[in-house]
Amino acid sequence: MRTIRSKVVMLILVVVILGVMLQGCATSKYKVMYGIADWYYTNHVTLQAQYDAGTDTQKAWLRVNVNPYMNMMQQAVIAMRAIDVGDNVKASACASEILRIGTGIKYDVAKIVTAIKAKDYDTLFAQSLALKSFIIQKLSERK
């Protein structure tokens, strides 16, 4: 799964499959959420065991191609519950961690949300510069 297109295809497949699953219990919020959490937990434990039992090559492959996405999903599941109980601080921290794993940049999502609400464009501009640097770096790596 080296190309961006194959990763996007895999992501779309996962979303479609989850969507089909959700259709069957669309009226039941907590059943859906529990299904997602239970699914994540099972896969995390399985992957940890696979990683521990793997060769160095398999471990290296998992560290690059699978584990970051699982860790982001872990934060997303924790954020899902935090949002449901109204814990915006925790949800922001989870969002920051997802961005850190995905981009390598440390964002303070709580600060960004505060800046958006306060129309603090200086803070938003500074945050967007970090993202711009990341995008430019990735584009130059592809050449």
Added chain:
Amino acid sequence: MEAETQNGKEVTMNPIADMAVNVILSAIFAFMKAQGLSEEEAKLKLMEKVDQIEKLPPLPMDI
């Protein structure tokens, strides 16, 4: 991956396909399990499960 034999020939599962199948199957059974619960039971179990997930150490990654 352990090698299996089929008609005397060694067959090894593609690890990516194996992982994808695990993901799909676990999703199916997780949602089937959730369907058997009442909403209140599901909420309680959700809280317990997320508490467990919070305690899981992150999977090793190269960052």
